[in-house]
Amino acid sequence: MLDFAVFGSLFLTLFVIMDPPGITPIFLALTSGRPAKVQRRMAWQAVCVAFGVIAVFGICGQQILDYLHVSVPALMIAGGLLLLLIALDLLTGKADEPTQTKDVNVALVPLGMPLLAGPGAIVSVILAVQKADGLTGQVSVWSAIVAMHVVLWVVMRYSLVIIRVIKDGGVVLVTRLAGMMLSAIAVQQIINGVLQVIHTS
Numbered sequence: 001m002l003d004f005a006v007f008g009s010l011f012l013t014l015f016v017i018m019d020p021p022g023i024t025p026i027f028l029a030l031t032s033g034r035p036a037k038v039q040r041r042m043a044w045q046a047v048c049v050a051f052g053v054i055a056v057f058g059i060c061g062q063q064i065l066d067y068l069h070v071s072v073p074a075l076m077i078a079g080g081l082l083l084l085l086i087a088l089d090l091l092t093g094k095a096d097e098p099t100q101t102k103d104v105n106v107a108l109v110p111l112g113m114p115l116l117a118g119p120g121a122i123v124s125v126i127l128a129v130q131k132a133d134g135l136t137g138q139v140s141v142w143s144a145i146v147a148m149h150v151v152l153w154v155v156m157r158y159s160l161v162i163i164r165v166i167k168d169g170g171v172v173l174v175t176r177l178a179g180m181m182l183s184a185i186a187v188q189q190i191i192n193g194v195l196q197v198i199h200t201s
Helices: 004-018 020-031 036-068 074-091 098-114 121-130 132-199
Strands: none
Touching: 004 020, 004 098, 004 121, 004 132, 020 036, 020 098, 020 132, 036 098, 036 121, 074 098, 074 121, 074 132, 098 121, 121 132
8 A cells, every 4th residue: 555666756856955953953043942832832733734735636636726827936036025025134133023823923934834834845745646656656646645635743842852951042043043044045046946947948
């Protein structure tokens, strides 16, 4: 019932794109200063949002893009611009929203989407679902998607231990580093989108 070649291929692809080790400092930066219980809830919410978005696009992603007349490069550029705005806030320390709003926004945007369920992951899943043959192929694809989100949750859930070690000063340093990493990811995503537009025109 499980094609390990299909499972392994999609799992590794999603691991590289969604980058659980790389998401750790960004998650710590975005959730710093909150109680541990809230941080654990936000990790769960972010993974649930990411899985929900990936699942919707896996089932009917191509139809959604066609209906909205949205190209994959446009999706990549939009996601990159959104990430760039978040990155600038982290770099400049302008993250002073009301706590409740901040909790909701961080779990949904940018953690759930577009950091975890970004254009790269969405496109990979759409293609994998389209190429999967029969029940075995579909089960393998969806098993890889579920396994990847379990890994993401475990990484974010237990990365909170790091906060206890690095203290407040370390959190500030991690926040700035996360902002720099996120801005680089955002710019690269915009470049990839622009290059695809050039190649298809």
